[in-house]
Amino acid sequence: MNTKIKELRKERKISQEQLALAVGTTRQTITSIEVGKYTASLALAYKIARYFGLSIEEVFDFSEIDTEIEL
């Protein structure tokens, strides 16, 4: 899943360690989420979005999942 975490971090000059510490995870997990290897749980996605003061949809790209929904 694509995310805007890296861009948001760069914008606000926040390191992976700082973000990890703030949301209760490890730097390795933040790296994995940024490169799209790991999809964060709803709780972690919520914490990351809250940390940046944004909604989950503004941080995480759900376009791939949107295509899977049959309306």
Add this chain to the structure above:
Amino acid sequence: MELFRKKLKTRIVLFCAVLLLFVAILLYNQFGANDAVKDSLAFSFQCGFSAAGSLALVFWLMKYRGALKDEAKLRLLYNEEKDERMSAIRAKAGIPMVVILSMMLVLGGMIIGYFNETVFVLLIGVALFQLLVSLGVKMYYKQRI
């Protein structure tokens, strides 16, 4: 965080108890065991296992004590243990069940080793194989996710 602090204190007590057991085994092996027992493969393994286990326990005890004294280290350790990605990797590698089963096999092997060397080698071999497979799976998923 207070709950985690209590958990660490409980772990320290348990680890100290096991460390004392290992030291007692080592002391008995050094001064109490007779020559016939000292010749067995199980005896050598028991000495090595107890010594390595003691060193590992001292390392963990120092890590936990350090974390209890320093709030930043405690927070880092908490995040490491509660990290959802590592929990997922551990689950895929069968941790902690593989480790528990392997330790049971090692313990059984160490006891049975004094009576039958073939069974001892088999049990230790199975335990080692299980641990290596689990470690391999863990390393694989650490790269993958």
